[in-house]
């Protein structure tokens with residue numbers, strides 16, 4: 239099969255589009271014919287070796303942990319899925335990924351994809367959608383009527399977090415550059431903050447939850463807009479419990495986990511038109527390096543996806 243692998247850590251030039259052995263489904267696993275693979279920042283963080291102390295990969299490694307495709311074969315013990323099912327997944331990041339024509343995934347990491355969404359858009363949903371769900375609801379406990387500040391609201395995670403928060407009945411403040419303001423209002427953001435010209439802490443009234451997709455000084459300034467008892471949830475850098483305590487607030491760090499049941503909930507929200515998936519760019523598998531370079535510039539609206547077939 240064709241796949242995009244790395245044999246060493248480094249820049250986009252370490253990505254190799256090549257013939258690779260087709261994997262076989264083992265016990266409790268399914269073999270998926272990949273139709274599309276989403277690109278995420280974790281792909282280039284792993285490519286560059288930034289996560290090598292945290293995740294023990296053996297090289298060569300196929301990148302890409304967002305997939306939509308069709309079940310081609312099932313391993314022993316698989317009961318929920320069958321050959322021909324149209325599925326999507328955020329598979330285990332410690333294993334070979336989805337920049338390939340085939341991927342083997344554990345059954346409990348796979349759900350049926352949304353019926354009204356093509357494979358390209360379905361492949362854009364799992365990682366960012368699960369991240370939004372696990373940060374806002376599992377860690378942040380966001381409920382109806384609460385206020386949430388979402389940094390990077392037009393990005394992969396952000397645009398889905400906005401819509402999930404809206405569905406939950408929260409009031410949403412989102413940061414973005416000017417070109418994304420109308421886009422965010424259409425998605426349901428109540429207050430858009432132009433982060434390039436306005437300091438958000440000067441215009442945002444206290445919030446219950448901050449979703450930090452940026453880290454650094456944006457995370458540090460975010461404490462100032464949290465209510466006492468509120469929570470800052472970061473997906474980029476563990477927030478300091480000491481600083482949280484000084485503000486009478488709480489802190490959490492989320493590293494997104496595979497979750498078939500949450501994927502099924504996301505699929506249902508797409509099918510009932512509560513959330514939509516925005517894909518900015520579609521590229522062929524062979525152009526994975528170009529897709530990563532574009533993503534690394536940090537201004538994607540929604541997602542970048544590789545079309546495999």
Ligand SMILES: NC(=O)c1ccc[n+]([C@@H]2O[C@H](COP(=O)([O-])OP(=O)(O)OC[C@H]3O[C@@H](n4cnc5c(N)ncnc54)[C@H](OP(=O)(O)O)[C@@H]3O)[C@@H](O)[C@H]2O)c1
Nearest residue numbers: 279369390392393394395414415473492493494536537538
């Ligand atoms: N811990 C986890 O499990 C986990 C999971 C998913 C993602 N992440 C991390 O979370 C981060 C975001 O991921 P993503 O997929 O959403 O990335 P992304 O799609 O590349 O985010 C791009 C967005 O960020 C916005 N942006 C850039 N600079 C900004 C700033 N200073 N203030 C506000 N917005 C800004 C851009 O908006 P403009 O074009 O309007 O500037 C763009 O829409 C990445 O670092 C990723 O690795 C972690």
